[in-house]
Amino acid sequence: MKQTIGLSALALMLTASPALAQSNTATGTVAIDGQVRSVCILGDPNPALVNLGQISASSGPRTGKIDTIAPRTVTLPASFCNFAGSVVRVTTTAMTSSDTTSPQPGFTRAVNYTATASGWAVGTAAATSSALRDGTSPTATGTGATQPLPKIADIAVTLSNFTTPGDLILVAGNYSGNVVVTLGPAAVAD
Amino acid sequence: MRKLMFLAIPAVLVASPAFAQSTSVTGTVNIDGSVAGRCTFTLPNATLSLGELSLASNGKLDTSRVNGKTATLTGWCNSTAATMAVTTTQLTTGTAAPTGFDNRVDYTATAVANSASASDSSLTAGAGAASTVGLFTGNIVVTLSAASSPSNGLMVASGPGGYTGNVVVTLTPTVTPVG
Numbered sequence: 001m002k003q004t005i006g007l008s009a010l011a012l013m014l015t016a017s018p019a020l021a022q023s024n025t026a027t028g029t030v031a032i033d034g035q036v037r038s039v040c041i042l043g044d045p046n047p048a049l050v051n052l053g054q055i056s057a058s059s060g061p062r063t064g065k066i067d068t069i070a071p072r073t074v075t076l077p078a079s080f081c082n083f084a085g086s087v088v089r090v091t092t093t094a095m096t097s098s099d100t101t102s103p104q105p106g107f108t109r110a111v112n113y114t115a116t117a118s119g120w121a122v123g124t125a126a127a128t129s130s131a132l133r134d135g136t137s138p139t140a141t142g143t144g145a146t147q148p149l150p151k152i153a154d155i156a157v158t159l160s161n162f163t164t165p166g167d168l169i170l171v172a173g174n175y176s177g178n179v180v181v182t183l184g185p186a187a188v189a190d
Numbered sequence: 191m192r193k194l195m196f197l198a199i200p201a202v203l204v205a206s207p208a209f210a211q212s213t214s215v216t217g218t219v220n221i222d223g224s225v226a227g228r229c230t231f232t233l234p235n236a237t238l239s240l241g242e243l244s245l246a247s248n249g250k251l252d253t254s255r256v257n258g259k260t261a262t263l264t265g266w267c268n269s270t271a272a273t274m275a276v277t278t279t280q281l282t283t284g285t286a287a288p289t290g291f292d293n294r295v296d297y298t299a300t301a302v303a304n305s306a307s308a309s310d311s312s313l314t315a316g317a318g319a320a321s322t323v324g325l326f327t328g329n330i331v332v333t334l335s336a337a338s339s340p341s342n343g344l345m346v347a348s349g350p351g352g353y354t355g356n357v358v359v360t361l362t363p364t365v366t367p368v369g
Contacts, residue, residue, distance in 0.1 A: 028231040028263040030332045030357040032281060034240035034256075034295070038347040039249050082249055082291060083347035150346050152290040 040086060040183040043077035043154070050074060050159060055095075055111060056170045064169040066111060071160035079120075079183060080152035087146050087186045088120040088155060094131035094138035095177035097170075108133035108168040114161040115179040119154055121147040129177070133165040138177070146186045157181060227269035227363030231330075236261040238334070243281075243295060243353060244345040251345055256297050256337035263359060265303075266327035271364040273308075274330070275320040276301045280312035281355035283348050292339035293346040299357040303330040311336065312355070323361065332357050 050072045057067040097109035110131035117125040125144030131137055157179060164170060238261045245252045281295040300309040304326035310318030334357075339345065 024226060024228040025360060025362045026229040026231045026234070026265060027361075028234040028236075028265060028330060028359045030236045030238055030261040030263065030299075030359070032238045032240065032334075032355045032357065033351040034243040034281060034353045035348045035350050036244045036345040036353065037242055037246075039244070039246070041249060080249065080290070080344055082244075082344050149288050150291050150344070151288065152344060 036082065038081075038083040038185065040079075040081040040185075042079045042181060042183050043075070045157075046075045046077065052162075055162070055175065065167055066162060066164045066170065069162040071158050074157045074159070074179075076155040076157065076181060078152060079155045080150070081147070081183060081185075082150045083185070084149050085146055085186045086120075086151070086184060087143055088117050088125045089141060089143045089182040089184075090115045090117045090125050090127045090157065091139055091141045091180040091182070092127045092129045093177045093179075094129035094135070095175040096131065096135040096138060097173040097175055099171060099173045100135070102134045103168075103171050106168060107171050108164045108166065109171045109173070109175075110135045110138065110165055111170070111175055111177070112161075112163050112165065113159055113177075115142075116158045116160070117144065117181055118156050118158070120151065120183070121145040128161065131165065133168055155181065155183070225268065227267075227272065229265065229267040229269075229272055229361035229363045231263055231265035231359075231361070233262075233264040236263055236332075238332075239351065240281075240353075249344040250342060251292070251295060251337065251339040253337040256295065257335050258333065260331055260333045261357075263330040263332065264328065265330060265361060267323060267361050267363055268325055269364040270325050272323050272325065273320040273362045274301060274303060274306060274323040275317045275360045275362070276308045276310040276332075277317040277358040277360070278310045278312040279355045279357075281353040283346060283352050284354075285346070287343075287346050290341075290343050291346045292341055292343045293348075293353075294340055295353060295355070296336075296338050296340075297334045297355075298336040299332055299334055301330050301332050301357075301359045303328065308359075310357075313338075317360070320360075320362070330359055330361075332359065 095111040114128040127140040127142035283293040287293040306323040308321040
């Protein structure tokens with residue numbers, strides 16, 4: 001009986017010893033937090049300028065009218081949004097003559113076209129300008145589908161379908177227009 | 191004859207102290223005690239809010255938001271052989287990152303106390319090597335460094351405080367076997 005008691009006491013001591021040591025260990029914690037802002041960045045357009053050159057036919061039955069212009073593509077490389085739920089939007093402004101004088105009947109100072117942005121979400125974002133022959137109402141806007149994930153991609157903007165209102169004869173001069181590409185959250189895209 | 195008896199009296203007086211000494215006893219109470227090795231944090235928690243983690247220019251990790259940032263805990267250990275170790279957990283959003291993006295920030299945390307330092311990188315699992323911190327009381331300063339993201343890619347956006355991690359500093363006293 002005496003021996004049994006002695007073993008029990010020893011066992012108790014051996015068990016208690018590590019527990020005592022453990023309880024004397026202390027931990028301190030530094031919690032760390034931070035955040036990342038939502039951001040979209042468009043790559044620099046390449047090329048930055050699309051020069052169509054001579055846009056009117058210089059011979060044949062369409063002399064003076066819009067010539068056939070091949071589609072042109074501008075790339076915005078490594079464009080990205082770091083959040084889910086973004087859209088790309090294109091706003092086209094028709095090409096108009098630098099001469100702002102209202103054209104004579106049978107003439108036009110506006111060239112309409114379609115801008116199509118692809119490579120972001122399913123489908124494309126497209127807008128076709130529909131300026132009048134005097135150059136008024138030159139802008140149009142189109143918004144693509146929502147990209148459901150953060151994404152980095154090259155966005156390709158293709159300019160095509162160059163036309164004039166009523167297929168009228170173009171007033172001589174320099175013509176310019178632009179395409180604005182906007183990449184941002186779907187909720188505030190407009 | 192009468193004169194001799196008078197001289198014997200001093201002999202009796204001398205014998206008396208000798209008798210008292212032989213009957214004294216002493217008892218001794220030995221006293222002992224012990225102080226367990228112990229470490230305690232008197233300020234065990236701190237929060238390090240790093241704010242915006244990405245560069246506005248390119249959306250990648252802004253390492254200056256992490257490197258050099260410090261937090262201070264306080265505590266003490268009463269053992270000369272006490273050790274200090276650090277365990278880091280990377281900053282993450284807890285969601286998967288699409289290709290080209292990162293949602294994780296790794297770093298090294300270094301704790302300094304009593305002129306001793308211990309560190310750990312979140313790039314590797316588990317705690318860093320323990321250092322002997324000894325007997326001390328005072329600050330344990332935790333400093334972050336070597337911030338990185340897995341692919342140096344674009345950082346996934348989050349809400350405020352959306353990236354979370356932590357640094358755990360462990361102080362361990364000398365363990366003296368009992369018995």
